[in-house]
Every structure is written in C-alpha cells, then in structure tokens.
C-alpha cells in the first residue's frame with residue numbers, strides 16, 4: 001500500500017493492523033488492512049462496489065460480532081487499546097465508536113426526544129434535567145435543534161429523510177463517542193439534505209473523528225481530510241485527500257479516479 005504523509009500529521013485515534021474479515025471461512029471481505037484514523041479528521045473510504053469498504057467500517061466497532069458468518073482477524077486499536085482483546089465488551093466499544101447507516105434509522109414511533117436519548121435510557125438513565133441537556137446539546141450538534149425544539153414529543157418518523165439522518169447523528173452524539181462511522185450517510189438523500197449533512201460533518205470533526213464510506217468522489221473531496229482507496233479487499237493507497245486525487249502514487253488509484261473502472 002502506498003501511504004503519503006503530511007508534515008504536520010495529526011494524532012492517531014484508531015489504527016488497524018493487518019485487519020482481515022473472512023466470511024463463511026472462505027471469502028475475504030477485507031485482507032490485512034493497516035491504516036490510521038486520525039483524531040478530529042474525516043477519513044473517506046472509496047473504491048468500487050464490493051471492494052470491502054463497508055466490511056472494513058463495520059470491523060471498526062465490532063459490528064461483525066453480530067454476524068455469525070463473519071470472522072475478524074488482526075487488530076484494531078482505539079487510543080492504543082485493542083478493541084478485539086478478549087476482555088473488551090463490544091457494547092462499550094460501540095458506545096465509543098458510534099455508527100450512522102445508509103438509511104436513517106429512527107425508531108419511527110418513538111418521540112424525537114426518546115430517539116436521541118435511546119442510548120442513554122438503555123443503560124438506565126432517567127429523564128431529568130441532565131438528560132434534557134444532553135438531548136438538546138446532541139440535537140444542536142446535529143444541526144437539528146432549531147427545527148425540532150418545539151416538537152420534541154412528535155414521532156421520529158414524522159421528520160423528513162434528511163432530518164431523520166440528522167436525528168440518527170444526534171442519537172450517535174448523545175453517548176459522547178470518540179469516533180463516528182458513517183456508511184454512505186447521504187445516499188438516500190436529496191442534494192440539499194446531502195449538503196447539510198456534509199456541512200455537519202465538517203463541524204462535527206471538531207469533537208469527533210469521522211470515517212465515511214462514500215461512492216461519491218466529489219463528496220470525498222469535499223468532506224475528507226484523508227482518503228483510503230480500497231480495491232478487492234485491500235487498501236491500495238491512503239493519503240491526504242488532495243494528494244490522493246491530484247497526484248495518486250499507485251497506478252490502480254489513477255485508473256479508478258480516471259473512470260477506467262467503477
């Protein structure tokens with residue numbers, strides 16, 4: 001893999017070391033991926049369909065533990081600690097490393113308030129002034145507060161698609177994560193809602209590190225500080241976004257960026 005570094009390199013929040021995911025003991029979804037996720041930066045994962053972007057993303061917060069057909073090999077570190085070490089609780093990992101999916105995932109009949117508070121009430125937190133504050137702060141963080149502050153009791157399902165995706169982001173923020181993983185978060189949204197989410201990603205990186213899977217190369221260039229190009233389960237190149245797009249080091253990256261294959 002080609003890796004390029006900037007002079008003032010940020011700190012590492014997460015890092016994988018030869019991380020592989022094998023499905024049904026036969027198919028490698030990703031193979032021996034080693035790359036960093038830098039603190040307070042946005043990292044985009046790009047590459048053709050089926051190259052392992054989602055597989056890698058899901059390995060970063062132990063989502064594969066929920067799929068019996070998937071086996072994870074190698075290591076993934078958060079702040080230097082291996083999240084796959086035997087004594088680590090995957091539920092705790094997922095609180096520190098949140099996830100936002102392709103389609104918005106509100107609990108449609110739960111209120112907007114309860115949607116945001118879900119991760120906290122699940123672990124026993126009761127509705128009180130502190131929880132009210134966290135809900136407000138999370139909705140503000142997701143740039144949704146002004147639109148919903150007068151209807152916090154309305155069902156989450158009553159919001160537009162773009163608002164629902166921001167609600168999903170507010171829910172992820174409520175548990176104060178260190179990293180948020182986003183799997184094509186705008187693929188079901190219209191251009192205006194997409195723009196809002198992209199702006200949101202830019203402001204959120206001040207408080208969290210973000211990894212985003214995107215099919216849209218313009219989006220990667222708009223939002224990401226670093227980009228990893230995946231191909232057939234491996235990272236071909238990881239570099240600062242501008243550098244990867246303007247002067248890729250690997251021929252395969254150049255071919256992909258020039259549209260030689262998709």
Ligand SMILES: Nc1ncnc2c1ncn2[C@@H]1O[C@H](COP(=O)(O)OP(=O)(O)OP(=O)(O)O)[C@@H](O)[C@H]1O
Pocket residue numbers: 023024027028029030047048049050051052053054055056067069
């Ligand atoms: N649950 C599964 N069981 C078996 N194989 C799987 C499973 N999930 C993914 N794969 C395989 O792993 C490889 C990587 O898939 P993955 O979904 O990670 O790629 P992707 O780059 O995210 O694709 P896309 O851009 O189409 O979403 C593919 O060959 C896919 O068929």
